[in-house]
Amino acid sequence: MKTKANVQEMCSTALLCAIGILVPIFSPIKIPIGPMSFTLASHVAIFIAMFINPRVACLVSLGTTLGFALSGMPLVVVLRAASHIVFSVMGALYLQHNPKIMQSKRDMAIYALVLSVIHALGEIIVVTGFFLAGQPMQGGFVYAVFGLVGLGTVVHSMVDFYIAVLIWVPVSKYVKMSCKINYRAKA
Numbered sequence: 001m002k003t004k005a006n007v008q009e010m011c012s013t014a015l016l017c018a019i020g021i022l023v024p025i026f027s028p029i030k031i032p033i034g035p036m037s038f039t040l041a042s043h044v045a046i047f048i049a050m051f052i053n054p055r056v057a058c059l060v061s062l063g064t065t066l067g068f069a070l071s072g073m074p075l076v077v078v079l080r081a082a083s084h085i086v087f088s089v090m091g092a093l094y095l096q097h098n099p100k101i102m103q104s105k106r107d108m109a110i111y112a113l114v115l116s117v118i119h120a121l122g123e124i125i126v127v128t129g130f131f132l133a134g135q136p137m138q139g140g141f142v143y144a145v146f147g148l149v150g151l152g153t154v155v156h157s158m159v160d161f162y163i164a165v166l167i168w169v170p171v172s173k174y175v176k177m178s179c180k181i182n183y184r185a186k187a
Contacts (some may be wrong), residue, residue, distance in 0.1 A: 008175070013049070013056045017063030020045035024064070025071040035076045035127045035137060036148040038156055042068075045120075046084055047164030049094075050092040050171070053079035076130045080149075083122035091115045106163070116157035120150045 020042075024030075029040040042064065049060035065081040073081075094101070094111070101107045127149045131137055137144035 013059050014130050015058045016049050018044040020064030021067030024067045037077050042162035043064050044164045046088045048168055050088050051168050054089050054092040057092040061085040061088045079126045080123045083126050086122045087119040102123050112161045116154040119157045120153035123153050
């Protein structure tokens with residue numbers, strides 16, 4: 001039985017990595033602004049991986065980083081993608097220990113917001129490093145780092161989180177994985 005679970009996890013990881021690589025390459029909705037790039041659904045594979053377990057979340061984050069590198073994005077964008085390892089593993093670990101968080105819309109919204117702030121902090125650190133290394137920022141440091149990257153990442157992350165939830169709800173009914181989302185249940 002353990003072998004079946006390992007094969008299922010491996011296949012899920014590979015599929016999510018493939019999706020995570022293809023989205024930044026082929027997405028028709030890419031908006032690059034300075035150190036920021038908004039690619040709709042670029043975090044969806046990572047969020048779905050978080051619903052599975054921390055190991056899958058880490059591996060898929062690495063895969064999506066590869067996707068951004070292969071899509072020809074600037075180094076700052078690729079390193080921002082690499083920072084996703086932190087929020088995805090933290091988020092997956094939290095879900096692993098608190099699975100009921102996803103059974104209440106209110107609790108899930110708070111979880112998504114906190115996770116988005118952690119996500120934004122990781123990207124702010126990366127972009128700040130580039131700023132301190134002398135890379136000019138469109139609109140200056142505060143606008144670029146806290147406005148575009150900070151606030152922009154929180155909003156982008158929340159949108160992608162809810163896209164992932166919309167995909168995960170029907171999929172999780174047919175796949176035996178760790179995170180179940182059932183809005184009718186009381187937390």
